[in-house]
Amino acid sequence: MATLLVLSAFVLEVVLNRWYIKEALDEQKRIINITLTSINRIGASADEMALIAQQIGLVRVEHRITITNLSGDILGDSHIDEGKVESSPNLGSRPEMSMALREDFGYFEGPDELSGTEMLFLAKRFQAENSTGIVRVATSKTALLNAIDQLRLLLTGISIVVLVFLIALLATFKRHLSSAVREEKRLLESRVRSRTQQIALLQRLVSLLAACNTIDEIQAVIADIVPRILGNTPGAISLINASRNLVEIKATWQGAWQGEMVYPLEDCWALRKGKFHLSHDELSSMVCPHMANSTQNCVCIPLAAYGETLGLLHITAEQISEGTNNIAFTVAEHLGLALANLNMQRKLREQATRDPLTGLYNRRYMEEFMAKELKLGQRHEIGFGVLMIDVDHFKRFNDTFGHDAGDYVLATIADLVMRNIRGEDLAFRMGGEELAILLPLADIAQTMQCGQKLRELVKTYHWVFKGLSLGKVTMSIGAAVFPDHGQTGEQIIKAADVALYQAKASGRDTCLSAEMLAENPPQVKVIREFKNVD
Ligand SMILES: Nc1nc2c(ncn2[C@@H]2O[C@H](COP(=O)(O)OP(=O)(O)OP(=O)(O)O)[C@@H](O)[C@H]2O)c(=O)[nH]1
The missing domain is CATH 3.30.450.20 (PAS domain)
Structure with missing residues (x-):
């Protein structure tokens, strides 16, 4: 200037x-x-x-x-x-x-x-x-020189004024600039801080989710960390139930949830489309029926992994910012993976503990379960009952009606057992046509009562496979209880087994207890003879 x-x-x-x-x-x-x-x-x-x-x-x-x-x-x-x-x-x-x-x-x-x-x-x-x-x-030239001098003076004056003005302007500008730079720096630092915190929270979420063994643990982790990640944006996590016909809200944050707590799958556009749904955008205003009572904008993001949708992440707000949207998608991705992993773990656990034909727990699981029951029983001086069940003449049955019919009978007996024991009782397939039931807190009378009931149910069941009547199916059952018939799992199973063999020896279709045998000791020889018959 x-x-x-x-x-x-x-x-x-x-x-x-x-x-x-x-x-x-x-x-x-x-x-x-x-x-x-x-x-x-x-x-x-x-x-x-x-x-x-x-x-x-x-x-x-x-x-x-x-x-x-x-x-x-x-x-x-x-x-x-x-x-x-x-x-x-x-x-x-x-x-x-x-x-x-x-x-x-x-x-x-x-x-x-x-x-x-x-x-x-x-x-x-x-x-x-x-x-x-x-x-x-x-x-x-004096006039000219005077005029030039005056002009010079005037211009010097103007220059000084302009210079002073410029310096003042520059100082003000510099002050404004440095205050704007300070403000921008503060904003940037706060953004970096919140981003860093979000990343730390996300890492925490991922590591905790990976360590979850149950859906309850996942829910607890979600309730604790997801609201912190999404700030003050209200939201909820819902899961599809086992029958895959209803969606249930499992966790909510930032105030009372404005949407439905339980709703059918078809009430969510995201589930119908198979991808996220935003209730209001520049192209449409399609509110999911489960959010009909909400006045806010809502985004539903499916929680999916390995091709399976397991639930949804919902967030609602007057205006959902791009940043919140992006972080919600990242959270949904991790939740989907965690839920899918949990599902996989559950399936693997079931595969490892359950018998595929009958759906009953296997022998290995019975040993684990009984060890726990024994500890409980010893510590609190409480007992439990065991029933050993064997289908009579099953070889002959297979030979007559075929292996498929035999499988059908085994699966149906398992189903009958499952539906007719108490909630706390557990049924196992020990191998072949042999089943076992463990009855916590049951004494010998209750154990026998259960055995008799099951024997009767199977005997009176109308057996038809592929339109062909299979005749009568009977079972022999042996019963024993802790601590009366043994101090270890092996001893109790053995006692129930001995009673079962005695039931076979006494003509099958019978339920006997180890107690009865104690009064009437069995002949080991008889059992061996019996085993040699078939
Ligand atoms: N269909 C079918 N048969 C099985 C299965 N597991 C074992 N079996 C058959 O069950 C039969 C068991 O025969 P055995 O142990 O001789 O006893 P049983 O014929 O039932 O005779 P008792 O026990 O003395 O009444 C064998 O023929 C096995 O092949 C299975 O999963 N499905």
């Missing part, structure tokens, strides 16, 4: 200079013409030149008018008294005079011969009736 001012001052000075010189020259020409007109009109002799110069000088006071002969001797001068003209210096050597002699007009800018003042000189050679000579007009 200051450079601009200096430059404009320089340009102005040049322009002013030129304008002044042009104006001065025009005036000088006019004065020369007037002088020459006077000389010609009165046919002035050399002696009258002094008078003409004096008279014109009286009117044009700011100019000096000089008339010389061709040799440069002054004949008249508006600034020299008439009497002193003759003693005045010869002007023949002056540049404007010699130029006028040569070229008619002569021009020079420089000091005058009297005072040394800076002047503009214009000289013209003339030829009048009675005389020849040179008229010279000198104009002082």
